[in-house]
Amino acid sequence: MQYTRDNMAQLLRSHDINPTHQRIEIAYALFSRQEHLSADQVMTTVNDRYAETSKATVYNTLNLFLEKGLIREVIVDPSKVFYDPNTRPHHHLFQVDSGRLTDIDARSVTIQGLPPLPEGMETEGIDLIVRIRRKTT
Amino acid sequence: MQYTRDNMAQLLRSHDINPTHQRIEIAYALFSRQEHLSADQVMTTVNDRYAETSKATVYNTLNLFLEKGLIREVIVDPSKVFYDPNTRPHHHLFQVDSGRLTDIDARSVTIQGLPPLPEGMETEGIDLIVRIRRKTT
DNA sequence: GTGGGTATTTAGACAGATTCCAAACTATGG
DNA sequence: CCATAGTTTGGAATCTGTCTAAATACCCAC
Secondary structure, rough: OOOOOHHHHHHHHHHOOOHHHHHHHHHHHHHHOOEEEEHHHHHHHHHOOOOOOOOHHHHHHHHHHOOOOOEEEEEEOOOOEEEEOOOOOEEEEOOOOOOOEEEEHHHHHEEEEOOOOOOOOEEEEEEEEEEEEEEOO | OOHHHHHHHHHHHHHHOOOHHHHHHHHHHHHOOOOOHHHHHHHHHOOOOOOOHHHHHHHHHHHHHHHHHOEEEEEEEOOOOEEEEOOOOOEEEEEEEOOOOOEEHHHHHHHEEOOOOOOOOOEEEEEEEEEEEEOOO
């Protein structure tokens, strides 16, 4: 399935988001390359040809998408957040030295022995991050 | 076993760290309460009675402890890093609403089905974070 | 204990990511 | 064409964390 700007409008509407120019561009940036981008990377991607979207809008929009469950945030780098267009259950492989972040399908992984939750609590999500680096030897 | 400031000096020496006043206070803040503290929280804890340690020293010292393997950093909150005096293998339970962070012993948990690493790579660590929140219903 | 070298600490400037704000702009229905 | 609600914007503000150059503390030979 191809990701087009038209698709994006559909997608946004289906998540109860008014599809504006900027929002479509930002969604397209994330979904068309199925990659983990930081706010900054989204910013430069969207403004590649000529400036059209402000920093404030990028942040507003990413947070809106987050709220509406269109994307997820991935917290692996203490200095910045990554945004992930893949909302199906999955885990992450983080290359510490290069900053590269890739997915691990959750279906192949089993996690057993987690303790019961405290009373009145529910799980919001489970993040599994495998940090790897180039061998030093 | 009690954590005293004298103990801390021992501990620091055993990790090849020159035990100074400030370093002992910071180590004591972390170990005596066995909790996950942010740099900021360490700062206020240490300077509780009267100011004695600067921001720069808190950051320097935490990074030094990290390098020397005395503590670990935990990246769960996009806005700040937590420091963890427990270096045994373990995972984390993060209460999203309160920001509270507690440990899950790794011995009770098994993780299976992780994909093989790319050539020439090694695992630096595996972080498993269970995000929980108060039930909304 | 004195001099000098090294390690440590410090205040404050700085950097980068993110949020805030109030003003300008856009779209829409009547 | 107007009113209104929803969006976008630049720039200021905030916050965590780092850097720097100067002051301080520590240590050891003499």
